[in-house]
Amino acid sequence: MALKADAKTKIKALGFDVDKLIAAVTAEAETDFEVPDVVAFKQEDLDTRDANKVAEGKTAGMKEGEKQGKELAAKALKKKFGIEDDSKELDKVVDLVNTKVATGDTGLREQNAALLKDKERLEADLQQEKSKTQAVLFDNQLITDFPPGRSESMTDAERLMIIKANLQFEETDGKVIVKRNGEVLKNKDTHAPIPVKQAISEYFTERSWLGKAPVGGRGGGDNLPDGTAGLKTRTQVQEQWLKENPQGNPVSPEFQAYLDKAAKDVPDFDYYN
Numbered sequence: 001m002a003l004k005a006d007a008k009t010k011i012k013a014l015g016f017d018v019d020k021l022i023a024a025v026t027a028e029a030e031t032d033f034e035v036p037d038v039v040a041f042k043q044e045d046l047d048t049r050d051a052n053k054v055a056e057g058k059t060a061g062m063k064e065g066e067k068q069g070k071e072l073a074a075k076a077l078k079k080k081f082g083i084e085d086d087s088k089e090l091d092k093v094v095d096l097v098n099t100k101v102a103t104g105d106t107g108l109r110e111q112n113a114a115l116l117k118d119k120e121r122l123e124a125d126l127q128q129e130k131s132k133t134q135a136v137l138f139d140n141q142l143i144t145d146f147p148p149g150r151s152e153s154m155t156d157a158e159r160l161m162i163i164k165a166n167l168q169f170e171e172t173d174g175k176v177i178v179k180r181n182g183e184v185l186k187n188k189d190t191h192a193p194i195p196v197k198q199a200i201s202e203y204f205t206e207r208s209w210l211g212k213a214p215v216g217g218r219g220g221g222d223n224l225p226d227g228t229a230g231l232k233t234r235t236q237v238q239e240q241w242l243k244e245n246p247q248g249n250p251v252s253p254e255f256q257a258y259l260d261k262a263a264k265d266v267p268d269f270d271y272y273n
Contacts, residue, residue, distance in 0.1 A: 138169070140251055144234075144271075145197040147204050148257035151211030156253070163203060169196065197271070228262035233270045237262045 017034075070090040083096050142163070143156050150156075168179040178185045178199040185194050194202075204210055231237050238250050241258050248255060263269035 141272075142169075142196070142200065143251050144256055144259070145200050146253070146256055147201045147210060148253060148260050149210045150204070150253050151209055153209070153211070156251075159204075159209060162207075163200065167199060167203065228258075231262060232266055232268060233273045234259060234263075235273060 020034075071088045074088055074090045074092075081096075085092075085096060087096075139160060143160060146156060146159065150159075166180065167185075168182075169176050170179060171177075175193075176196055177193045178196055185199050186192060187194050228237055228240055231240060237259050238255070240262075241255055242248060242250070245254070259271075263271065
């Protein structure tokens with residue numbers, strides 16, 4: 001009987017030459033046949049071996065994947081933090097990152113401290129300039145409160161210096177009060193603090209600084225200056241005066257006389273706006 005084809009295939013799979021094997025088996029005389037070394041496994045042994053190979057492959061793959069993942073993470077960290085280093089070891093790169101972050105924090109604190117110092121200096125400079133500006137504006141306001149008819153014995157700047165050396169001006173509850181030798185100057189009848197303008201006028205009289213007739217605008221004399229009818233604020237009068245005196249100085253005796261005349265018969269005249 002002849003072997004089946006699938007039997008032949010299995011025998012060949014074991015390394016045997018099927019045709020030579022059949023010829024040797026069917027020969028009448030004793031015949032040599034080269035038998036290959038074959039290690040036989042049961043199916044369950046093969047299954048166990050294959051399972052172990054798969055497990056080994058997975059372990060090796062996991063180790064390789066972990067290695068590559070750490071290298072990629074190290075590379076990403078170096079790029080993010082600008083670290084120049086050839087190391088691919090994640091732990092080493094993490095140490096480098098921590099060192100740089102710590103240094104950066106120190107640098108940031110120093111930068112913030114420098115910025116705070118600059119801020120404080122700028123605020124101090126700003127406050128100083130603000131104080132200077134307020135002082136100049138207040139001085140100008142005091143000069144506008146000088147009475148008309150001032151003598152020519154000294155300039156307004158000289159008089160201002162003397163006044164500020166003898167009178168003290170302090171702001172209380174939004175109003176300026178005048179002191180002399182530390183005492184508030186008050187109205188003899190009401191005992192209320194007298195206005196700044198009155199205090200200055202009385203000081204002028206005391207020092208005999210009034211000696212010539214006031215000079216007004218084109219109105220002249222006791223007549224109302226030209227164009228000031230209906231004007232109720234210092235700014236409005238100043239604008240009108242500059243129209244009539246283009247080269248004039250609002251901080252001058254001439255303007256003060258003009259202003260006083262314009263405000264003389266206006267009970268609610270606003271000297272400060």
